[in-house]
Amino acid sequence: MSDDIAILGVGMHPWGKWGKNFVEYGVKAARDALADSGVDWKDIQFVSGGGTVRCGYPGYVAGATFAQALGWNGAEVNTSYAACASGSQALAAARHKILSGACEVALVVGADTTPKGFLAPAKGYRPDDPDWVRFLVGITNPTYFGLYARRRMDLYGDTEDDFNIIKIKNSKHGFTNPNARYKKIFTEEDIAKSPMVADPLRLLHITATSDGGAALIVSSMDYAKRIGKADAVKVAAISTSTPTFASGNVEMPDIATDSAAAAGVSPISYRSTIALKAYEEAGISPKDVSLAEVYDLSCALEMDWMEDLRLCEEGEAAHLVRAGDTKVGGRLPVNASGGLSCFGEAVPAQAIAQVCELTWQLRGTAGERQVEGAKVGITANQGLFGHGSSVIVKR
Amino acid sequence: MSEDTRLTNAAGQSAALEGWYTLDDDSPALIGTRCTRCSTYYFPKMSRFCRNPDCDSEEFEEIELSREGTVWSYTDANYQPPEPYVSPEPFEPFAIIGVQLEKEQMIVLGQAARGITVSDLRVGMDVELVLETLYTDDDGDKLVWRWQPKQ
Numbered sequence A: 001m002s003d004d005i006a007i008l009g010v011g012m013h014p015w016g017k018w019g020k021n022f023v024e025y026g027v028k029a030a031r032d033a034l035a036d037s038g039v040d041w042k043d044i045q046f047v048s049g050g051g052t053v054r055c056g057y058p059g060y061v062a063g064a065t066f067a068q069a070l071g072w073n074g075a076e077v078n079t080s081y082a083a084c085a086s087g088s089q090a091l092a093a094a095r096h097k098i099l100s101g102a103c104e105v106a107l108v109v110g111a112d113t114t115p116k117g118f119l120a121p122a123k124g125y126r127p128d129d130p131d132w133v134r135f136l137v138g139i140t141n142p143t144y145f146g147l148y149a150r151r152r153m154d155l156y157g158d159t160e161d162d163f164n165i166i167k168i169k170n171s172k173h174g175f176t177n178p179n180a181r182y183k184k185i186f187t188e189e190d191i192a193k194s195p196m197v198a199d200p201l202r203l204l205h206i207t208a209t210s211d212g213g214a215a216l217i218v219s220s221m222d223y224a225k226r227i228g229k230a231d232a233v234k235v236a237a238i239s240t241s242t243p244t245f246a247s248g249n250v251e252m253p254d255i256a257t258d259s260a261a262a263a264g265v266s267p268i269s270y271r272s273t274i275a276l277k278a279y280e281e282a283g284i285s286p287k288d289v290s291l292a293e294v295y296d297l298s299c300a301l302e303m304d305w306m307e308d309l310r311l312c313e314e315g316e317a318a319h320l321v322r323a324g325d326t327k328v329g330g331r332l333p334v335n336a337s338g339g340l341s342c343f344g345e346a347v348p349a350q351a352i353a354q355v356c357e358l359t360w361q362l363r364g365t366a367g368e369r370q371v372e373g374a375k376v377g378i379t380a381n382q383g384l385f386g387h388g389s390s391v392i393v394k395r
Numbered sequence B: 001m002s003e004d005t006r007l008t009n010a011a012g013q014s015a016a017l018e019g020w021y022t023l024d025d026d027s028p029a030l031i032g033t034r035c036t037r038c039s040t041y042y043f044p045k046m047s048r049f050c051r052n053p054d055c056d057s058e059e060f061e062e063i064e065l066s067r068e069g070t071v072w073s074y075t076d077a078n079y080q081p082p083e084p085y086v087s088p089e090p091f092e093p094f095a096i097i098g099v100q101l102e103k104e105q106m107i108v109l110g111q112a113a114r115g116i117t118v119s120d121l122r123v124g125m126d127v128e129l130v131l132e133t134l135y136t137d138d139d140g141d142k143l144v145w146r147w148q149p150k151q
């Protein structure tokens, strides 16, 4: 009837710094998802992996790497790389395959191992590489987070307290999440004691990088019915749209935005266009959303996403935060999983992990962090170089 | 060697990024390009394909960008960035500004002028471009563009 596909199973390898090969995390997540779904590995017809560029050749062909590790079963494979949106693109590939009738049931999996310390650009004089140029003038990733955070403060009156409320909220959410890396309830004092990195953001306002893995078993609605899972949680929409010229967003690793002077358009917030496409595809309105999992690279960015997802008017996210609306038990919980704040980024797994969380929430099996009566969830995430994603999951 | 063609100003200082800005002592400016067909501006210089989806031009002219703008936002760097950043010893934190250029309708990032901290800045404030020493090596001072609040 529709463009829905069923989420039959979900699984994760806990986030952390385990120092293992990424394949171990992915296989653990995949086996958990298979067990959760009741589908036999040999029945999986398509394996769609989120690529990782930090783990050599096996990472570039992650779909095949996971399929081989699970035992070649003749399934077709795919690997999607789209920076932090890789997981959503891997899911989109599986969804299209299912909706076109080319396969009935698929495994979507992503996992990463992150190196210790700072990833510095390659050496030499390379002025054509924007990543090299920005480091030459001292612009690091937290610079971009700081710019967005400070702009909110000057424009909307957001305060450091608002960022702290979000940090503390997310730390409470993640505290009971068995897959979260950081399980500590932070206080205002902890945050104030953490060093300033990129004013107004302190170390505890910014996400870390982690190891982790996440997996989904997805199928056609027909297949779900045949195995007695017609009431499975469904993927209603996936948006992976690129920016529209002229993008008004200052994006890593660029040193300048597009010029909107000649195109005769006003600069558009890329993040908001990602979400709008997802709502349109699902035929769902922001008013219908029960909870959101957003890419909180910083606590301030969580508020930008709330506005870009149209969960509130531009500039009003802090009102919801202060009222407690965005905590579990509130009107519109954001990052009930604990978010990146409690997980840290595991690039190809992150977007899949967001869908795992929404699935548990919509099934009503999220334990102490359960959002009561959750019916519709939305994810948001954005990777470098024009890769955004938003997935809508519904009951 | 290309040493002979290295551009320097009267004081013998050169650019940390050659060709990215003029070394004019009084009114230095960033050097960008403009599409000769649709007039879209580019910084850094674009000389291959116009990114305007309504334009397929591959011809560009070099132009100087507006050297004044308004603060879009600002932050600072309290930790020493990795290479190729060359840090003084010990590391000195510095502010960073995103500047909205009115005519070009674009935002350009850059360090704030020496001595400027986030407490000196506000969104919407007028700033202008100055050149300051980013680091010094065997060839002398290497200059970079910075944004200075207007008095």
Ligand SMILES: [Zn+2]
Pocket: B035, B036, B037, B038, B039, B040, B050, B051, B052, B055, B056, B057
């Ligand atoms: Zn053009």
